[in-house]
Amino acid sequence: MPTRRTASPIRSWETPRSSLSGPNNANSSPAPLHQRILLPSSATATKSPRILHSSAHSTLDPLLLDLIALALRAYVTPWYNGSISRDPDKDFLRAVTTVLVHVVQALEVRLAALDWVQLVTRDVPxxxxxxxxxxxxxxxxxEGEAAERLFDHLQSHIAVSLSAPFTESTSTPTSPIAASVDKVYLRTLVDQLLKLLLPPEDLHAETERAIVREILVGVVFGTVYNRVTQPWFLHGLIAKQLEAHEIQPRKTPVADSLAQDSAPAGSTGIAGMISNVGSHLVSAVAAVFSFAFSGTPTLPADPPTTKSPIHEPSLALARAVLPRSALLDQLLRTLYLPLFLLSTPLDALVSSFVRTRLATESTARAVLQGAIRGMFPHEGWPAPKEEDPDDEGREELKRRCEEALARTLPESLPGLLFPSLPTPSEPPDSLAPRLRLAQHLLRPLASHTANVHFFVSLIDLVVGKVFPELLVAPLD
Incomplete structure (x- = not known):
């Protein structure tokens, strides 16, 4: 017996034909953006359905619905309607929205149970x-391609492989190597996620599930993933973000119709979305210092969830990222003892910050607003696809990234911690020492192989935390 579709919050939009009124009164406020996209033009604007269970639903629900509606208008309506409208009453769009709302609600429950302190303070570092x-x-x-292959061996992953293997007659590859992600692995991963997120009636529809899976694997993981792992893309993203902070661009809220809200200069598509989220995280990092060193901080009653002191992963990360020097080693060893003695209040302080400043409604709102502005910067439509830069353009993006990062570093930092970096012929205020330090900090980003490995590992980490039932116990 087929499974009946359960009642959905989207049903609250459906109004009987006989009760539909004419155009809204001139003095009444316009309907929300998602209603104008998802409801027929003859329908009277109604109260939007509730999506989230948390108290932040009044703020986040409209943004979620706007993002869903814009995505459906840009990526579903064109191929579904074609030259002849098959959905004049927009029933199909509302049916797809119902499924997506179910997915969002399932994710909300899992994200609420996620240990954000462990993820932010230990797992990612x-x-x-x-x-x-x-x-x-x-x-x-x-050196060269041999180093790329050795790195691939050190971080071996079942989903990542390198092209241009060594031939039997020579010890050098026949063409430049490139890392790729196995589509069988991605299909299996997406299929398992859909089984945990889709409503039962949609999960049992194998054709529907297969179509959704191939769209995610081919478009999201195929097109988007291959682009964001390119060194030139990451260089350009960091450069635009840091340059935008230098000029301090004007911040505006998301306009209701998105007609008056444009993306920051140079921020389009996925880059703009990540750029806006990055701005919020930079502000959060600055806030933690003011919070940590305030006069009388209030510590939470519950103990931190991490098993080891929170400062240990941060010190290990600093030691791995910064250039090696005797002074830096001595400084880290000097800091270790006071941090260890203060580990209990420090762990409680950082845990409180993560829970009250990062995993909050304001962070979620910034992420959604950044996604809307970044993915649909042209009056609610996606930006036209940009051509990949040539070799000269990629070198320019790399140079801009390095120089922008160098300008953010204190002038005295290279000479203070790393006296071997500057040379006597350079003036004290020269950018060269900071530029060499910036190049050292950005060193893995220049490798496509390294970027692919990092993003695959990051996806595995996040999926394992949000969907722990998908984890496989390691072999003894």
Whole structure:
């Protein structure tokens, strides 16, 4: 017996034809953006359905619905309607919205149970530290493509493979190597996620699930993932973000119709979304210092959830990222003892900050607003696809990234911690010492292989935390 579709919050939009009125009164406020996209033009604006269970639903629900509606208008309506409208009453769009709302609600429950303190203060720093350490080991033992292959061996992953293998007659590859992610692995991963998120009636529809899976694997993981792992993309993203902070652009809220809200200069598509989220995280990092060193901080009653002191992963990450020097080693060893003695209040302080400043409604709102502005910067429509830069353009993006990062570093930092970086011929205020330090900090980003490995590991980390039932116990 087929499974009946359960009642959905989207049903609250459906109004009988006989009760539909004419155009809204001139003095009444216009309907929200998602209603104008998802409801027929003859329908009277009604109260939007509730999506989230948390108290932040009044703020986040409209943004979620706007993001869903804009995505459906840009990516679903064109191929579904074609030259002849198959959905004049927009029933299909509302049906897809119903499924997406169910997915969002399932994710909300899982994200509410996620240990954000463990993820932010230990898991991600550990992942970054291992990434830098393996990169340095590979380049200490080999050069060029041999270093790329050694790094791939150090961070071996079942989903990542390198092209242009060595031939039997020569010890050099026949063409430049490139990292790729196995689509079978991605299909399996997406299929398992859909089984945990989709409503039962949609999960049992194998054709529907297969179409959604192939769209995610081919578009999201295929097109988007291959682009964001390119060194030139990351260089350009960091450069635009840091340059935008230098000029302090004007911040505006998301306009209701998105007609008056444009993306920051140079921020389009996924880059703009990440750029806006990055701005919020930079502000959060600055806030933690003011919060940590305030006169009488209030400590939470519940103890931190991490098993080891929170400062240990951060110190390990600093040691892996920064250049090696005797002064830096001595400084970290000096800091270790007071941090260890203050580990209990410090852990409670950082845990409180993560819970009250990062995993909050304001952070979620910034992420959603950044996604809307970044993905649909042209009056609610996606930005036209930009051509990939040539070799000269990629070098320019790399140079801009390095110089922008160098300008953010204190002038005295290279000479204070790393006296071997500056040369006597350079003036004290020269950018060269800071530029060399910036190049060292950005060293893994220049490798597409390293970027692919990092993003695959990051996806595995996040998926394992949000969907722990998908984890496989390691072999003894």
């Amino acid at each position: 550990d992942l970054l530290a291992a990434h830098y350490e393996d990169w340095d080991i590979a380049h200490e033992r080999a």
